[in-house]
Amino acid sequence: MKRRKLIIVGNGIAGAATAWAVARRGLTDVLLLDGATQPGSHSTGRNAAILRTAIPDAALHRLARESAAFYRAPSTDFCPTPLLAANGLFLTATNGADANALADWISNPGFASGAERHNFAAVRAHHPYFRATEGDAWWLPNEGGLDVHALQQSYLQGAAKMGVEIRARCQVQHLLRDSGRILGVATGAGPILAEQVALATGGWAGFLPEELQLPLSFTVCRRHLVVTAADSVIPPHAPVVWNVGQDEFYFRPESGGLLLSGCDHVAVPPAQGEILDRDILPTVAEKALRWLPGLADARFANAWAGMRTFSQDNRFVIGPDPRIEGLQWVAGLGGHGITCSYAVGELAAEWILNHQSNHASAPALHPQRLLQDSQQLVRC
Ligand SMILES: Cc1cc2nc3c(=O)[nH]c(=O)nc-3n(C[C@H](O)[C@H](O)[C@H](O)COP(=O)(O)OP(=O)(O)OC[C@H]3O[C@@H](n4cnc5c(N)ncnc54)[C@H](O)[C@@H]3O)c2cc1C
The missing domain is CATH 3.50.50.60 (FAD/NAD(P)-binding domain)
Incomplete structure (x- = not known):
């Protein structure tokens, strides 16, 4: 043979x-x-199709940085359309301990490069529904959504x-x-x-x-993503916002609405890794309303679950x-x-x-x- x-x-x-x-x-x-x-x-x-190279692990950050350089300028032979919508990404943290931890690692060139320090007013300037006031925001202008x-x-x-x-x-x-x-x-x-x-x-x-x-x-962890119905107030090219630490939550524009994740992290067998658990939806809604109260009347247009697999x-x-x-x-x-x-x-x-x-x-x-x-x- x-x-x-x-x-x-x-x-x-x-x-x-x-x-x-x-x-x-x-x-x-x-x-x-x-x-x-x-x-x-x-x-x-x-997945959420986010390019985020800031990772507090030097071995992974290096791979992310090398990959981002490739996605920013792929040859037309490889892909005739842009792979990266570099709308920018805010990494945010609210409480003092999380904000200090984020400031520590994001300023470390082994974990992140090119991050600029801002505050939540900068996030509000891009996202009309964003109402949180207190916290640090780090701006990564060349990151954002990937066409997976x-x-x-x-x-x-x-x-x-x-x-x-x-x-x-x-x-x-x-x-x-x-x-x-x-x-x-x-x-x-x-x-x-x-x-x-x-x-x-x-x-x-x-x-x-x-x-x-x-x-x-390996441990398989299930995570849910939710997309809200289209809404003309949401700018389609607004940046990704990713709050790290205790109250992890991220969102970015998607199909006229917002793609949201409450960053759930539940270990499951792979056979259950893609089963939507509807009980998670109220938690996502609660987080979304805290961060984005303007979404109070929004419907969930779509929701699904996927596996993140860890050694x-x-x-x-x-x-x-x-x-x-x-x-x-x-x-x-x-x-x-x-x-x-x-x-x-x-x-x-x-x-x-x-x-x-x-x-x-x-x-x-x-x-x-x-x-x-x-x-x-x-x-x-
Ligand atoms: C909700 C969520 C959000 C995420 N967001 C992001 C993000 O924004 N940015 C990011 O970088 N990453 C993100 N990820 C992580 C990213 O999706 C994964 O790291 C990546 O897709 C893993 O790819 P993979 O090829 O290893 O696995 P998979 O895409 O699952 O591919 C594995 C393949 O192996 C096949 N297979 C398995 N066993 C066999 C077999 N015995 N015989 C034949 N075929 C087999 C399966 O059919 C499958 O097609 C996210 C993940 C989730 C779940």
């Missing part, structure tokens, strides 16, 4: 960016598989043009192994052999390796599994997978092609760091 160079499981933003990055580096005979019918059926199609659909399609179409074969409705049932190495994957349509298999399986990241007794622990230390997991040859991870992208996707794909491609990476974030994201238990390090 033919042996592929690489199978990537999962064509969300992680798998799509990885496929494009390996193909761009000349790797041929790559197969990108997904169990879903359409790309973007899971987290990649259910265009970004994912550009990775996929670019990869396909360079020869990557893309198969939908192809669920991987098991990983195939022969003692110390991965042999490929088993699907409903039979086995497919490969030299390497990359797992970009989002909320299901731990499942396939677990069956091979190669556990890596044990909340950092991405990118690189080879040290326990078995040929298994690569591109997982645990938490709440920053869209923002960081370009650099995630680049880093994953380096590991897949060169088996090493000099990227400054590589050690912090390598799966090795999560394998504290020496038993797990024994090569099988």
Whole structure:
């Protein structure tokens, strides 16, 4: 049976960016598989589409910054339309402790760059419904909304043009192994052999390796988003506002209304990660009315839930599994997978092609760091 160079499981933003990055580096005979019918059926199609590079973690901020540079000026070959609507982003904090913590990390060049200090009057100037008065606001003028659909399609179409074969409705049932190495994957349509298999399986990241007794622990957290009905008072190009700390809440214009999140964070099994919990809606409404009292008469036009998937230390997991040859991870992208996707794909491609990476974030994201238990390090 033919042996592929690489199978990537999962064509969300992680798998799509990885496929494009390996193909761009000349790797041929790559197969990108997904169990879903359409790309973007899971987290990649259910997020808030915000580019926020300010992240209080140097390893992730670096990836976000590199990715933002790419989204700001993609080549027309990659995507003919703009990927980023740089309407700006305010990071805000209300109570003293949160405001001090935000001021500390946002002024740290390892975590954020180019933030300007403002107050809530600046936010009110953009958002007529915003009424909060007390608090700090940090302005990031070059951030804002990403066109996630265009970004994912550009990775996929670019990869396909360079020869990557893309198969939908192809669920991987098991990983195939022969003692110390991965042999490929088993699907409903039979086995497919490969030299390497990359797992970009989002909320299901731990499942396939677990069956091979190669556990890596991930927590799936459900978060809801709500969109209010169109309202001519809401400026369509107003900035994102993201309040951090105890009272986390964010909003941005969407389809004439506002997209809101009360930033709920509930651990669930992946099977429940996309089930809308209507009990959350009053909490979102309560937060929205505190921040945006002008929304008092607004209807919710749409609401949905999605999964944010976290490794044990909340950092991405990118690189080879040290326990078995040929298994690569591109997982645990938490709440920053869209923002960081370009650099995630680049880093994953380096590991897949060169088996090493000099990227400054590589050690912090390598799966090795999560394998504290020496038993797990024994090569099988
Ligand atoms: C409410 C919400 C808001 C968010 N907002 C933002 C934001 O504003 N900015 C940002 O940067 N990030 C945001 N995120 C995070 C972002 O959406 C994720 O980090 C990112 O989409 C993860 O991409 P992924 O490719 O890892 O996962 P997914 O998009 O879920 O893709 C995984 C794919 O793997 C496939 N798969 C799984 N198992 C198998 C199998 N056995 N066989 C075949 N296929 C399989 C699935 O079908 C799926 O298509 C948000 C997330 C949520 C939920």
